[in-house]
Amino acid sequence: MNALSTDLFLNWEYEKGKNARIRYREYSQPKTDKPSLLFVHGYGGMLEHWNQNIPLFAEKYHILAIDLLGFGGSEKPNARYRLSLFAEQIRALLVHKNISNVVIVGHSMGGASGLYFAHENPDIVEGLILANPSGLFGDTMDPMAKAFFGLIASPLIGEVMFAAFANHIGVSQSLLPTYYNQKKVDLQLINQFTKPLQDKGAVWSYLSPSRRPHDFTLEHLPKPCNYRNKAFLVWGAEDSALPPHKIIPEFQQLLPQAGAFIIPEASHCIHHDAHETFNARLAYILSHEL
Template identity: 70%
Template sequence: MGTSNNDLYFNWEYLPGKQAAVKYRVYGPDSATTPPLLFIHGYGGMLEHWDLNIPAFSDTHRIYAMDLLGFGGSSKPNIRYSLELFAAQIGAFIAHHKLDKPVIIGHSMGGASGLYFAHHVPEAVRALVMANPSGLFADTMDPMAKAFFGLIASPMVGELMFAAFANPIGVSQSLMPTYYNQKKVDMKLINQFTRPLHDKGAAWAYLSPSRRPDDFTLEHLPKPCNYNKKAFLIWGAEDTALPPHKIIPEFQQTLPQAGAYIIPKAGHCIHHDAHQAFNARLRHILDHEL
């Protein structure tokens, strides 16, 4: 079985008496003897952002990809979004599908969410593959950026700025700095990232990192953290937001067992920006490192 375009949903009780629909897709043979793979997108993303990656592995692995709550096609309730919430969603998804120790492959905030989950439930994870993960920042944010995020943390200003951003022009301007190969930021990708912004409640999730930045950091995890099994960092050399020479040492304090692989001519969205090189590295990990 190859790539599937069938959207599936399961109802997750994220709080007692409160349910939300989680969108996901399943790919690959259900009889695969290889470890299951669980793909987790980054901030502002959706499972379709893995479209250049999943087909490369769907002949050999059972693959799952889902939209985090508040993003993509999942529900967008007015709740407190955080890495803790997303880690709980990962745990609920694994339990719902009875996955046997999946390899969690996460980009940016998805990588941070996967690590947060693995720290708290290490026995449920076979390996972590983190593509330009967020959560540790090594004081990379300059004073102007800090002032900007402080400004949009104001509810009124934040709502106005979100409304101004939630259109193809705003999305294009936000995506461009995350790519080295900016031709990849085409209208298909821009429209893909724009559509969820118009869903009811989208602003609650999208503004959460600026309003409660501490809810999206891994700084409070012990060094090293509780997860001591296989872990891999794959980084785009041209990531200006999370430069590898500053951030990788931070992650290796938390995950001293994690090797780092830097891909040249790739930005923050490494899995899409340089998908062939990313897929080759992931294939090496799956075939030779696990």
């Protein structure tokens, strides 16, 4: 990409008296005529999951990509992980880089975190582009899934199951349902998602959504939320975990101004699963809608 796309780190005080190193990357220099773009990955992901998206925009826009606390190359302390914490992390990075005008591109949990940040800081965000965002689930979780998450919420069973799944086979089995194009789940992607699972403290962040599910929902936000600027929902038609026909109307209660664009033959990891179509839609939004 360019000379600025190497790993950078921010020492962030995530709780009073507690600091952690946050990994991010920066592409190009800030532009006077365009907002910065901030890419925020989903649960279990990392900034490299945007590798088929960022290069297309890196010459034209100033871009930041971040690893959320507990994921990717960021530290993984024993903290209370939650959307509000990730929103605080986003704010810390933007303050660190002196950015007051940003478009957030967020996938899944990263989309929910970006929306939470925009709700609390509406004047900073020029646009929200949410790719299969999580945070609103309705009645989409079947009884078997609820029973499973109940099991891994138990500290002892959860850690045993984490150890069982924190390997190439477990990662492959977890990723395949999130892709329509199964060939995209190759060894490179599996290695990319497996490596952070071996880090010290990974068990704390990866099990947090099952142990404290309410910390990862947007249900308590007012409808509509405080963010009133432009918003866009981009969804994979084949996302069985967050089916668009059920979840999009819920997000449009939070963001009535948000239009929805559904990409066929794409599942939950839409930005990587169908990267060419996703990139074309993102380019259109950035050029014609913002």
